[in-house]
Amino acid sequence: MAEPIVKIRELTKLYSQGEIQVTALDRITLDIAAGEFLALMGPSGSGKSTLLHIIAGVDRPTSGQCLVQGVDVTKLNESQLADWRNQNVGFIFQTFNLIPVLTAAENVELPLLLTRLSRTQRRKQVETALEVVGLADRAKHLPRQLSGGQEQRVAIARALVTDPALIVADEPTGNLDSHSAQEVLSALQALRKDAGKTIIMVTHDPKAAAFGTRQIHLEKGELSQ
Amino acid sequence: MTVSTFILKNALRNKRRALLSISSVAVSLFLLVTLQVALRELTLPPQSAGAELRVAVRNKISLTNPLPVRQRGVIEKIPGVEAVTPFTWFGGKYKGEEGMSFAQFAMDAEKLHSVFGEAKMNGDGYEKFNATKDACVLGKITADKYHLKVGDQITLDSTVYPGSLSFHIAGIYAGTPDDRNMLFRQDYLDESIGVPGYVGMWWLKVKSADDMAPVIKAINAAFQNTSAEVRAESERNFQLGFISMLGNIKTLIASISTVVVFTLVLVTASTMSMAVRERFRELAILKALGFRRRELFAFILAESFGLAVVGALLGIGGAYCLYTFGNIGKMTAGIFVSFEVTPRIMGVAALVAALLGIISAVAPSLSVARMSVVNGLKTLD
Ligand SMILES: Nc1ncnc2c1ncn2[C@@H]1O[C@H](COP(=O)(O)OP(=O)(O)O)[C@@H](O)[C@H]1O
Numbered sequence: 001m002a003e004p005i006v007k008i009r010e011l012t013k014l015y016s017q018g019e020i021q022v023t024a025l026d027r028i029t030l031d032i033a034a035g036e037f038l039a040l041m042g043p044s045g046s047g048k049s050t051l052l053h054i055i056a057g058v059d060r061p062t063s064g065q066c067l068v069q070g071v072d073v074t075k076l077n078e079s080q081l082a083d084w085r086n087q088n089v090g091f092i093f094q095t096f097n098l099i100p101v102l103t104a105a106e107n108v109e110l111p112l113l114l115t116r117l118s119r120t121q122r123r124k125q126v127e128t129a130l131e132v133v134g135l136a137d138r139a140k141h142l143p144r145q146l147s148g149g150q151e152q153r154v155a156i157a158r159a160l161v162t163d164p165a166l167i168v169a170d171e172p173t174g175n176l177d178s179h180s181a182q183e184v185l186s187a188l189q190a191l192r193k194d195a196g197k198t199i200i201m202v203t204h205d206p207k208a209a210a211f212g213t214r215q216i217h218l219e220k221g222e223l224s225q
Numbered sequence: 226m227t228v229s230t231f232i233l234k235n236a237l238r239n240k241r242r243a244l245l246s247i248s249s250v251a252v253s254l255f256l257l258v259t260l261q262v263a264l265r266e267l268t269l270p271p272q273s274a275g276a277e278l279r280v281a282v283r284n285k286i287s288l289t290n291p292l293p294v295r296q297r298g299v300i301e302k303i304p305g306v307e308a309v310t311p312f313t314w315f316g317g318k319y320k321g322e323e324g325m326s327f328a329q330f331a332m333d334a335e336k337l338h339s340v341f342g343e344a345k346m347n348g349d350g351y352e353k354f355n356a357t358k359d360a361c362v363l364g365k366i367t368a369d370k371y372h373l374k375v376g377d378q379i380t381l382d383s384t385v386y387p388g389s390l391s392f393h394i395a396g397i398y399a400g401t402p403d404d405r406n407m408l409f410r411q412d413y414l415d416e417s418i419g420v421p422g423y424v425g426m427w428w429l430k431v432k433s434a435d436d437m438a439p440v441i442k443a444i445n446a447a448f449q450n451t452s453a454e455v456r457a458e459s460e461r462n463f464q465l466g467f468i469s470m471l472g473n474i475k476t477l478i479a480s481i482s483t484v485v486v487f488t489l490v491l492v493t494a495s496t497m498s499m500a501v502r503e504r505f506r507e508l509a510i511l512k513a514l515g516f517r518r519r520e521l522f523a524f525i526l527a528e529s530f531g532l533a534v535v536g537a538l539l540g541i542g543g544a545y546c547l548y549t550f551g552n553i554g555k556m557t558a559g560i561f562v563s564f565e566v567t568p569r570i571m572g573v574a575a576l577v578a579a580l581l582g583i584i585s586a587v588a589p590s591l592s593v594a595r596m597s598v599v600n601g602l603k604t605l606d
């Protein structure tokens with residue numbers, strides 16, 4: 001088997017609230033292969049978001065290793081992490097993903113402002129990304145002029161516009177009706193199939209998880225396959 | 226989209242708030258400029274041509290104590306003195322007005338030209354002033370205000386002497402820094418209702434700037450140990466002495482200005498904090514997308530700086546236009562004749578605005594620096 005894109009070893013995250021210590025993640029060991037669409041399931045408070053955040057380089061573990069494409073993200077400093085995220089990770093959140101005063105196209109363009117691409121190159125990439133999620137005709141719309149499902153698809157376009165290897169989504173369908181959820185999940189699925197992206201999606205909905213190529217369960221910070 | 230359009234869209238996302246903060250900066254800076262100009266005009270009396278050769282001589286006890294006429298002969302004999310004229314406050318009220326809207330002084334008609342030569346008069350104003358006992362000359366501002374012209378008669382009720390006096394206007398002068406006073410003849414005052422033998426003060430002209438110091442010294446010495454000791458001083462010092470009589474206006478204006486600036490800082494800083502707090506989650510998302518702290522600082526700074534600069538342009542520019550192109554005499558009912566918005570005052574106001582933009586960005590930047598992506602995301606989830 002090829003080298004996994006994400007390699008997690010003995011990952012632990014503790015939160016101390018006064019006297020009490022909460023173990024959000026308890027010595028997790030996990031490999032994720034390139035091109036996988038991993039559904040990360042589990043009840044509320046089981047540590048799903050925490051794990052996702054550490055893999056995506058926005059949170060730090062208490063101990064353990066997390067290698068993404070061979071890079072130990074836990075060892076990067078703030079500034080290196082910011083660059084790394086911009087180049088290697090696409091984010092999709094549950095709600096309020098988009099900046100309300102920017103159009104769909106402008107929202108998608110945001111991560112490109114950090115690159116050296118010219119204006120025309122940026123515009124081209126934005127167009128492509130919006131086409132991939134089937135929203136080329138909504139480029140000039142503001143978030144409030146879009147449905148919930150469309151908003152999430154714009155977020156997907158933003159996540160893929162920098163062409164990152166890894167896309168992480170934290171309950172991307174949590175706030176959507178089943179029809180819109182279907183739209184979003186199909187878009188993610190297509191991303192894996194057509195573009196070969198690795199996707200990690202947190203969800204507690206088994207129907208959503210069924211779109212993934214593999215499902216894993218977290219329970220009180222521990223994996224239970 | 227460019228970074229600047231992004232910043233602009235952010236700054237204008239809440240249009241009413243942007244408008245309010247811009248106007249609060251504009252109004253405050255307008256006020257600040259106004260106060261500073263007023264302060265400057267009050268503490269720096271307009272320099273008139275010929276001021277460097279003029280000396281004021283007043284009673285050492287106070288300006289309101291009179292001086293005996295016999296001093297004149299003594300002063301005139303002092304080497305370096307070119308011309309001397311009495312100058313006596315009449316304190317007249319015009320047309321039953323509540324207060325005095327212009328000052329009147331009795332003087333020596335023949336000496337008007339030699340002592341206050343910068344007063345320019347059309348026609349035969351000087352000759353008529355010399356020839357007619359009840360003649361007076363009037364500053365153009367006052368003449369315009371009351372629609373008075375040469376030949377008109379005016380009557381003033383004195384608040385110093387009993388009764389009133391009538392005058393015929395012999396000329397209307399302009400060209401002094403403050404064309405408002407009325408001047409009439411000391412001999413007319415003495416004969417009509419004055420106290421002959423006494424004048425209010427002396428004004429004199431020296432022959433050259435080099436004579437200034439020795440003449441002042443000689444005059445001060447000449448009347449030492451007499452019943453009417455005097456204080457002779459340059460015109461500039463005399464006027465500065467007047468200003469200190471205005472009370473502690475300088476401190477007052479300085480403290481009002483400080484309060485204005487301080488309030489402004491509080492208002493803008495809290496507006497910026499509010500604007501950023503509302504966007505906490507968005508800033509967290511930007512961070513997740515790879516924006517670094519310093520880029521987020523730059524966004525915040527650009528926004529608060531931008532609002533301050535726009536406000537400053539409106540406030541300072543508005544003050545400049547109003548005071549430069551407006552009629553300040555009319556606006557202030559004659560209290561100020563000149564109201565110059567100097568480059569220095571505009572510079573100080575612009576500096577205040579710039580600092581304001583920076584200071585307002587500090588608190589929000591600090592809270593953004595402390596924010597982790599994870600906590601920022603939680604703010605609305
Ligand atoms: N900032 C924090 N401080 C203290 N405890 C936290 C913090 N964030 C998360 N936790 C705790 O860690 C556990 C896992 O949280 P999370 O990863 O958000 O769960 P999930 O996403 O599966 O609902 C929970 O028990 C939660 O209360």
Ligand SMILES: [Mg+2]
Pocket residue numbers: 048049050
């Ligand atoms: Mg969660």
